[in-house]
Amino acid sequence: MRERRIRVLFLVTSMPVGGAETLLMNLVRRLDRQQFLPEIACLKDRGPLGEQLATEIPVYCNLLANKFDLRVLYRLWKLMRTRNIDAVVTVGAGDKMFWGRLAAKLAGVRVVISALHSTGWPDSIGRLNRLLTPLTDAFVGVAQAHTKHLVEGEGFPPSKVHTIFNGVDTTRFRPGDKLAVRRELGLPLDSKVVAILAALRPEKNHALFLEGAARILQAEPSAQFLVIGDGPLQEQLTKQAKVLCIEEVTHFLGSRSDVERVLQAVDVVALTSHNEASPVSILEALSCGVPVVSADVGSVGETVLEGLTGKLFPAGDMEAFVSKTLELLADEEFRSQLGKAGRSRTREKWSLDSMVHGYENLVRTLVAAKGSTVTVHTPIRPQVPFSAQ
Secondary structure, three states, rough: OEEEEEEEEEEEEEOOOOOHHHHHHHHHHHHHHHOEEEEEEEOOHHHHHHHHHHHOOOEEEEOOOOOOOOHHHHHHHHHHHHHHEEEEEEEEOOOOHHHHHHHHHHOOOOOEEEEOOOOOOOOOOOOHHHHHHHOOOOOEEEEEHHHHHHHHHOOOHHEEEEEEOOOOOOOOOOOOHHHHHHHHHOOOOOOOOEEEEOOOOOHHHHHHHHHHHHHHHOOOOEEEEEEEEEOOOHHHHHHHHHHHHOOOEEEEEOOOOHHEEEEEEEEEEEEEEOOOOOOOHHHHHOOOOOOEEEEOOOOOOHHOOOOEEEEOOOOOOOOHHHHHHHHHHHHHHHHHHHHHHHHHHHHHHHHHHHHHHHHHHHHHHHHHHHHOOOOEEOOOOOOOOOOOO
């Protein structure tokens, strides 16, 4: 028997292994299939996470041939019309936000939502995207400070801006057997382990992490450093570790499908970014009971509470990063206290279920406000994606 379900198309650039992409993957997997039929459209290639999801839901790709490809508007319009899309959610700023919203309105999609995940680059809003504000039903911020930025910094109407906190699967990300995981990773059992979990991109400022690691090692000879993630700066950062003479204690682990297990081996997670909104890596660390030392950027201060779940330092301040990290490494009892508080707060406020329910309620409410009946949809999983080629 066919049921009335809302077909939602999430529009992204691609689905590499990253924080926002992981959140999207978790979201579409958890959406109530009795009410929603999620699909994903990637302007470029699917990426590793997109390939995973393509076995579960429709994932379209290669809709944009190049940055000057105006035919992307037609391709998106055709996709939305063909798939009878009820709601479009653009994820992030840039081309996808502009073309996705414009195509949705031309295709008669009833609800258009833009979800943003950063304050400033890469989610700063350009002039063309601002022009489409009247065509947009809702903007989503991922934290209270982020929502405030969208209203005061980006100029979006307060009535259209909603807060849906990022969420993490707290049953998957949980404390575990630290020594067992260290044995698996080949780490000294009695070492002090500091990790950074972020794509190897300029805005994440891994250079500061590595420079700080060299200083931390001088004060704490048992220290080991994990760099979890991959990206365009891989070769450059590997060379930097050698120049700093820390290559023997710095482990570039690349992208991992078992991040939750790797985090169980860690004493402190660091975040050295130039800008963020509410990074999922912090939530994953806290959910595993690992305290965080983070640059005080974006909405990080809502999750990393000074002296309660971790330590904050001014962005770019090397001395502060080093001293705050050493403070935690020197006090096991304090680390344990912060870790327990972090996990408790994550389970209460930043669970994956809370995030999913937030999106479900927003989409359902906006669709209902349009005042017409949702189309009766039968799930279809096409094997050949729309393509610009």
